[in-house]
Amino acid sequence: MKNIAIFASGSGTNFQAIVDTVKAGKLSAVVKLLVCDRPGAYSIERAIKECIPTFVFSAKEYANKEAYETEILQELKKLEVDYIVLAGYMRLIGPTLLKSYEGRTINIHPSLLPSFPGKDAIGQALKANVKESGVTIHFVDEGMDTGPIIAQQSVLLSEEETIESLQAKIHEIEHELYPRILQEIFKK
Template sequence: MTPSDGGKSIQPRIVVLISGSGTNLQALIDSATAADYPGRIVGVGSNRPDAGGLERAQRAGIETFVIDHTQYDNRESFDAALIRKLEKLTPDLVVLAGFMRILTDDLVRYFRGRLINIHPSILPNYQGLKTHARALEAGDTVHGTSVHFVTEELDGGPIIAQAEVPVLENDTDQTLGARVQAREHVLYPIIVRWFCEGRINLGPDDEVLFDGEPIPAILTLPADVYQ
């Protein structure tokens, strides 16, 4: 349930950070149009002025902003500017949706428990880039995507949920990536909704709490969710 003030529901405020076309952003925007949606996307930001996802947000009437990383001398000054902007938007949740920046420890600690990311692999496999090609090169039979809280370790924060896809015999990194992305478009809105409903939290020892209890194993949504 969302918090309330004098009987009036207060929707958690969501800011989404992107670097590219924003297909996961679009899935989140579409999900947020539901009448019973428990949160509100109040801003979409990018480190790239030409990110196509900014137009998606503008069409949906969502405030957008750009903090161009090429205008900063180092990661620390860029992240300091990003923190200042995010502070003005007062987010309850910051969602990384294809935000291609390695964040500094200061920013990660500042938003601890309010910062989540989606990564195109079954973590801890294939942290970093080119995950689909690496899965094919390794001969994997299963690939997928993971949603996790962000910590100081790159793609290494506590995992909230994962979704698997089979690797087909004739797959290329493009075809495999397309199927993984389709799973992302379903998985991420579910996790964001759960966070806004207060069902998911990051515990004091970096454990994922679901309905107030540590999850005994990583949540894996059943295949019929995607039908």
């Protein structure tokens, strides 16, 4: 059983999918903490409903990334967290966390990396008029969505694809794929 901290910045649909999979006994993990960089994000409400502790912060209230990551690291160590699981966390992880969690920080991204890294991957895919997009799960390194790829799953785009319809397809894949791949990693 692995202790995990989930980092999220928004509504927390992947956070919820992971929590639900843990509760169903299909993911051998204990969600010890939600880390959220946006006070007021819906992921915080989800964590509270699930009785999961939260660490909520605003980056602008700190002198720099090292300052808030040092505080996060103290929380992770206190809770004996084994893995950091990024689920819609919209900040690059810095050296403070990467050094302590090297090879144990995992991210999910809504494109087939290396295509469309960074923000608005779904919008980028639509603008590029690609026929296929998908989801990538990868280990985190110091770059933006550049770490070693663990798994990918593709989805075909229709002629009349919209941001909303593609987002729904991507979420459907994410909510099944991420917990399954996490379970494979945690069993090693």
